Amino acid sequence: MIQSIKRATFDEPTSAIWETSMLPLPSAQQLRYLIALSELRHFGRAAAACAVTQSTLSAGIMALERQLDATLLDRTVGKKVVFTPLGHEIALKARQALAALESVPQLAAAARTPLTGPMRLGIIPTIGPFLIPQTVTILREHFPRLLLSITEDTTEHLLEKLALGQLDILALAMPCLCDGTETHPLWQDPFRVIMPEGHPLASMSTVPVSRLSSHGMVMMEDGHCLREQTLAICRQGPNRAGTEGESETTFTAMSLHSMAEMVELGLGIAIMPALAIDGGILRGRRILSRPLTGGPAWRTLGLAWRPRSPRAADFQTLSATLATLRPPESP
Incomplete structure (x- = not known):
């Protein structure tokens, strides 16, 4: 009798874990589609943000709904993008899940060598032409294994891309509406x-x-x-x-x-x-x-990144490095 009770106590959670692992899991790309549509509320702009066609993004969202056996969008309201309450909740979870998934290789790379591998920097046009040459030079000198890519755009668009996971860190002028980011000032x-x-x-x-x-x-x-x-x-x-x-x-x-x-x-x-x-x-x-x-x-030049980023240590090192570019005080 005692053995039977122990077997039942052991088998039940094992079965539950097995059944959970057999649930269909969305792909990272499907999560990106859903997050982009949730952020931008427009199929065309969301598709452009994900670098796919509108039909590809739409098909991906529909495939996700079939896979989850759930209705994520309310399609009774015409051309407007309206999420169902469940769709809104799943989009929030998708953002957390994608961030956690992307942190896995980032953590591994950061553990090997600081500022190694790809890093996507966004910068505004009133800073970019005057700071990029110095930034690229000093980073090549100090961190030769860093693969830096740079996107120039307005503050609003850069913050959107940061939230969508398309950029890792931003160089901005503050004050700005940078809610939802961690900021680090460099100089005035x-x-x-x-x-x-x-x-x-x-x-x-x-x-x-x-x-x-x-x-x-x-x-x-x-x-x-x-x-x-x-x-x-x-x-x-x-x-x-x-x-x-x-x-x-x-x-x-x-x-x-x-x-x-x-x-x-x-x-x-x-x-x-x-x-x-x-x-x-x-x-x-x-x-x-x-x-x-x-x-x-004056304005304050600084960096911004997603809170609790696994590369926060890298970004702090980058901040300290770029702070050395501070121009001398004018007389």
């Missing part, structure tokens, strides 16, 4: 006001923020954090609450190089990071730059 990058030669502000050695209100501005287009940072600086001065309403005196640039061209043409003044100016963006142009005074006039 002062802002300068740039103007064409002969401009009324050119006679000043420094320009108070309050003096910006009476001049037309050239700003980056929507989506660039530098635009929001410029508006925040302009709001420090008097009568600037309606900055966005002064579109007739504001020109929009797609890049810092376009901004410099517009300023040289006399279309307005602009706020530009010292990183770009020190990098030579104004070289050969009839443009002057002056420091800003009268309020906080």
